Amino acid sequence: MTVVAFVIGILIMVVGLAVSIALHELGHLYPAKRFGVRVGQYMIGFGPTLWSRTYGETEYGVKAIPLGGYISMAGMYPPSAELAAASAGGGAGGSRARDGRARDGRAGGGFFATMVQDAQTANDQTLRGADDDRVFYKLPVWKRIVIMLGGPTMNLLLAVVLFAILFSGIGVKTATTTVGSVSACVIPADTQRTTCQSSDPASPAAQARLRAGDQILSVGGTPVSTFAEVSAIVRDAPNQDLAFVIRRDGQTQTLTVTPMLATRDKTDASGVPVKNADGTTQTTQVGFVGVSPQLQYVRQPIWEGPAAAAQNVGAVAGIVWQMPVKVYQTAETLVTGGQRDPNGPLSIVGAGVLAGEVASSDAPVLDRAAGMLGLLASLNIALFVFNLIPLLPLDGGHVAIALWDGARRSWAKLFRRPPPPQVDAAKLVPVTYLVVVALIVMGAVLIVADFVNPVSLFG
Incomplete structure (x- = not known):
């Protein structure tokens, strides 16, 4: 792995995250403005502000830590009783009520009551000076x-x-019926070798002179359109002569391939190895010819x-x-x-x-x-x-x-x-x-x- 490419991948993820957050907040911002809510801020990220501009009544900006974002809407919650009283003409009485509640909340309600009071105070700040009908909490339920x-x-x-x-x-990368590679030999399943030795038998595909680039049209008289169909026929026909109809260099020809009986790991429908009670992988006897498919992207x-x-x-x-x-x-x-x-x-x-x-x-x-x-x-x-x-x-x-x-x-x-x-x-x-x-x-x-x-x- 190259360090430069690794860093580029991380930067792409960071930029992608920032774009995702920006669109997320835009998804809140657009309907809020359409419904008339006063939006004070639209910010991408948290922490210190790196850049911001005010357009109309909304400040748009980018902050230093691109791990989130927010929009600030007026009146996310209903006003506190104190602000409601003041708005109704309570005047100084409303101020006294605010002071009394703050003292009672901090002294008698403990830490959590103080948190509630602080949240209500912060929410009240967004309500002061706002149009009465341009607040979030007054919207119908469906608009919220x-x-x-x-x-x-x-x-x-x-x-x-x-x-x-x-x-x-x-x-989607798909295994096609075109031969990608042909195994020269059959390596025993219980060995870790990846190269052939003189004692290894030639693979049935090599013996039949199949080549990379050959397109398999049918196997044993059955037309095939996917490599999975080729594999299924081969697995079920060990030691049987199969007619492989192929297209090579634009010409159609027939090759006789005899799958050999081979021991392979048993897998489930998802391709996961099936285990025995002792944790070892189960094996099964299947037909094997020694070809791998060519992979190519197939649009869905x-x-x-x-x-x-x-x-x-x-x-x-x-x-x-x-x-x-x-x-x-x-x-x-x-x-x-x-x-x-x-x-x-x-x-x-x-x-x-x-x-x-x-x-x-x-x-x-x-x-x-x-x-x-x-x-x-x-x-x-x-x-x-x-x-x-x-x-x-x-x-x-x-x-x-x-x-x-x-x-x-x-x-x-x-x-x-x-x-x-x-x-x-x-x-x-x-x-x-x-x-x-x-x-x-x-x-x-x-x-x-x-x-x-x-x-x-x-x-």
Whole structure:
């Protein structure tokens, strides 16, 4: 692996992450502005601001750490009682109420009550000077849901586009019926050798004078269109003469090939070796001729991109659902030195390592481009699923609050009761704090693991 190519792969992943975050926040920004909400900031990243410009009422900027982003909307939560009283003409009384509540919250409510008070104070700051009807919390439930789902939806759409380019633009590497290589001999399965010795018998394909570049048209009288069909016929016909109809240099000819009986590892439908009770790999007797197929990219129908995205959503959802357990198992490997689950969660560091390995591999450029597209598409699927978790501060948490608020109001309307007060998400700040701490801890474990015991594409 070349260092320069490895670094380029990491940079591509960082830029791809930044673009994904930018589009995610744009998915929130556009509907918020369309619905009239005052948006103070649109920021990519966290930490110190590297660049910003104000257009209209919104400041657009880029911050130093490209690991997230946000938009600042006026009135994410209903106003505190103090601000509501002041807005209604409470004046100095409202100020006194604010001071009394702050003292009571800090003295009697403890740390978490203080957090709630601080969140309400910060939210009140976004409400002061804002138009009464240009705040998030006053929107109908469906509009709040549209705004909060806009970000994850952008990530899903980007993943669909990337998968469509990968599957329908580049294609899927497929084993064709064209011979890629012919084994000169048959090497016993119980040896680690990769070169022929004088004692090794010639392969049936070499004996029949099959050559690389020959296109196999039929085997044993059965037309074939995939190499899997060729393999299936050969496996089931050991020691039987098979007529291979091939096209060579534009001419059709027939060769007689007699598959030999060979011992090979037994695999399941997914190609995974089948194990015995003692852990050894099961073997089976099959027909063998000694040819390998030529691989080429075959473009897939346009619907394969969305289908791949949907399949990845299910796979990532399964990992996210078990995230605490998966992270704990990853932490165990740091202590025991065991092998990590290659299908387990990764941090952005781990994703960067994989991107570096793809970019610096010895594969053709098209293979590396396909690998990078797959990684970026998977990254956006992860962002989509992760942000739908129904916990604050994630988008799914705001959606859950909006749904609960709508359900309460519908219930009151059904029984002709006065509409209840809106759900104040600021009161859930302590839970949000615990979620953030848990995410930081799990993220730190994954980052350390990705440095000390990384998952590698090449083992």
